[in-house]
Amino acid sequence: MNMNILSLFLKKPQVLQVYNPDPAFESAGLLLKKEIKWVFGKSIAIREVDCGSDNAAEIELANLSAPHYDVERFGITFVASPRHADVLAVTGVVTHAMKEALLKTYEATPDPKFVIAIGDDACTGGIYQGSYAVVGPVDAVIPVDLKIPGNPPTPVAILEGLLGLMRSAKKG
Amino acid sequence: MTNLHTHSLGLLLPSEWMIGEDEVTVSYRVSGDRIVEIAQTLLAFESRLVWIVCTEAEKQEGYTLWYVFELQGLKKFVVLVLDTSNPISLAALYPAASRFERAISDGFGIQFSDSLDKRRLFLHEPYPEDFHPMKKNYKNAPIIPSSHPVLYEFRSMEGSALYQVPVGPVHAGIIEPGHFRFTVIGESILNLEIRLGYLHRGIEKLAEGCSIEKGVQIAESVSGDESVAHACCYAQAVEDVLSCVIPPRALYLRALLLELERSWSLLSDLAGMVTDVAFSAAASRFLILRETLQRTCERLTGSRFLKGFVMIGGVRHDIPEEILREVHEVIAYVLDELKQILAWTLSIPSVIDRFSTTGVVREPLVDPLALSGPIARASGRALDVRCDHPYGLYKLYPIKPVTRMTGDVLGRFELKGEEIITSLSYIDDLVTRMPGGPVWTEYQAKDGYAYAAVESPRGRTLCFVKIIDGSLDRFALSTASFCNWMALEHAVLGNIVPDFPLINKSMNLSYAGTDL
Numbered sequence: 001m002n003m004n005i006l007s008l009f010l011k012k013p014q015v016l017q018v019y020n021p022d023p024a025f026e027s028a029g030l031l032l033k034k035e036i037k038w039v040f041g042k043s044i045a046i047r048e049v050d051c052g053s054d055n056a057a058e059i060e061l062a063n064l065s066a067p068h069y070d071v072e073r074f075g076i077t078f079v080a081s082p083r084h085a086d087v088l089a090v091t092g093v094v095t096h097a098m099k100e101a102l103l104k105t106y107e108a109t110p111d112p113k114f115v116i117a118i119g120d121d122a123c124t125g126g127i128y129q130g131s132y133a134v135v136g137p138v139d140a141v142i143p144v145d146l147k148i149p150g151n152p153p154t155p156v157a158i159l160e161g162l163l164g165l166m167r168s169a170k171k172g
Numbered sequence: 173m174t175n176l177h178t179h180s181l182g183l184l185l186p187s188e189w190m191i192g193e194d195e196v197t198v199s200y201r202v203s204g205d206r207i208v209e210i211a212q213t214l215l216a217f218e219s220r221l222v223w224i225v226c227t228e229a230e231k232q233e234g235y236t237l238w239y240v241f242e243l244q245g246l247k248k249f250v251v252l253v254l255d256t257s258n259p260i261s262l263a264a265l266y267p268a269a270s271r272f273e274r275a276i277s278d279g280f281g282i283q284f285s286d287s288l289d290k291r292r293l294f295l296h297e298p299y300p301e302d303f304h305p306m307k308k309n310y311k312n313a314p315i316i317p318s319s320h321p322v323l324y325e326f327r328s329m330e331g332s333a334l335y336q337v338p339v340g341p342v343h344a345g346i347i348e349p350g351h352f353r354f355t356v357i358g359e360s361i362l363n364l365e366i367r368l369g370y371l372h373r374g375i376e377k378l379a380e381g382c383s384i385e386k387g388v389q390i391a392e393s394v395s396g397d398e399s400v401a402h403a404c405c406y407a408q409a410v411e412d413v414l415s416c417v418i419p420p421r422a423l424y425l426r427a428l429l430l431e432l433e434r435s436w437s438l439l440s441d442l443a444g445m446v447t448d449v450a451f452s453a454a455a456s457r458f459l460i461l462r463e464t465l466q467r468t469c470e471r472l473t474g475s476r477f478l479k480g481f482v483m484i485g486g487v488r489h490d491i492p493e494e495i496l497r498e499v500h501e502v503i504a505y506v507l508d509e510l511k512q513i514l515a516w517t518l519s520i521p522s523v524i525d526r527f528s529t530t531g532v533v534r535e536p537l538v539d540p541l542a543l544s545g546p547i548a549r550a551s552g553r554a555l556d557v558r559c560d561h562p563y564g565l566y567k568l569y570p571i572k573p574v575t576r577m578t579g580d581v582l583g584r585f586e587l588k589g590e591e592i593i594t595s596l597s598y599i600d601d602l603v604t605r606m607p608g609g610p611v612w613t614e615y616q617a618k619d620g621y622a623y624a625a626v627e628s629p630r631g632r633t634l635c636f637v638k639i640i641d642g643s644l645d646r647f648a649l650s651t652a653s654f655c656n657w658m659a660l661e662h663a664v665l666g667n668i669v670p671d672f673p674l675i676n677k678s679m680n681l682s683y684a685g686t687d688l
Binding site (some may be wrong): 049050052054056058059068080081082092093127128131132133134151 | 296297298299305312313314315317341342344345346347348349369370371372373374377378389390393394395396397399440456459460462463476477479682683684
């Protein structure tokens, strides 16, 4: 083995505190990895659209890429443009001001595409039902393939939702 | 801190004008022809116009405007109450007034004379032109979008070397929607205009007629990462109306949650800032700490965002001692790790190169734009509601404001790091001396109105409630972000476009909290 003798004098790398992975999350992730391989070949690309959320769902979605979850190892990436996306993750009740932007984002996403509604407000309209400022839940504007309820849904719930989406896509 | 009537302000506002006093405000009724003159004199007292609330007048036709001023060294906010239907704009004296006035024009259809900007604020093109949702005679119902929309006019700039960069409302990252219109000359930003309102969900109208208990849920849903601050602010205002004194243990638990929320919220800001200068190793370590705190939140309250825990009269349930002891251990770990990462990050030259002198908010902007929170403190102003207008536990155990003088991204980074350390140390102290007893108290329904103020992770949050027949007649909430967005428009000038994401992240303002 080639090794630089001098490296013996280097300080040992610091070992950071190890945390325990969440077993429910890990098993859902590994199953999802298999399903994604079946349906999409290698990976899926998700584009997030906030149409009226309170930012909590965005924080949880961004969390999926943070070290405790790190979903890229399961083949899930978040992309900057809808043109690169397989899945649109829509959060929040759709406001009048965001309706047009949501439609344009949907049209810019290439087929085949899936739409998931994330959070209670996106699924049903939640507390905003009947407000003058909202068009309605996401499925009032674009077709929705899967709803993940929660206020906001936890990272595990989002991953399990994606697993369900891949399974139904396989059947369909 | 001086008492109001011994303060020289007593000469300007005689005590017979006083119409009410609550925990955080003193109100004076003034006449329409005096308001400009009084506002002008108040400028001499180092005052800031922090909010304008509008309500419909109770008996006669017309509207009541509540101008909320914050004066240097005065514990209570001074509220000038004005009955009028054709007010004069104060934007020339207090620039922060402009956007408050536009919001009122949208909501109630009142026009401010001499106003510098008459464009609509939160009502976008789909809303018909004569649509004013906050009027009492308008019943909340789905609308038919306007078929002849009036297009919003951005400020125009002309010149052969100028070009514009429009960004949003859908951004590249996983963030909220908003539109940024840059005018750029060469590489540097000549002008930035921010247009928000995409997340306008009609929250203030939605709260009308709701029970006071339901109001907590509505306040929580204003902005997800400030839910405790907003819920507490609303609960404090309602409890003030009901003359309800919450038990000591509930006071401690609320303070615990407020500081925990501040800590995890600011940790994401730190992670975001280092991500934007491509130092992802530190970002990952900050995010590990953030997740650790969010899991602690879940352990304490069942919600990773601490939702549903604050109630009128206290908190939903007690937290057992053994879980509080766990908090103590978690904090020791987070504090130790955080100090290491901060020291490490600040020892990297490429980080300092990007952070230092980038996105400067100059101190003279703080008063005219009514800036607050970490942005004001990083620019050398020790403004903190917890110290200036103490509430809850901060009355018993004061907290010291942290400041930095530079006003740049580096200043905000260092400041936020230190604020997390201060917050966590505060929590660590308070869990060891938490008293026993109940965490909720009963209350009697009562009518009236009151203000409350809370320091959220982003700064000054104000809430106004008016209760009639036991239900909400008017609910209004002003978040720190509403005013602080203007700081961003100024901070980016002269910077290069690629530094915009970094400057934006260093402020991390709430879109949902501005649009309501």
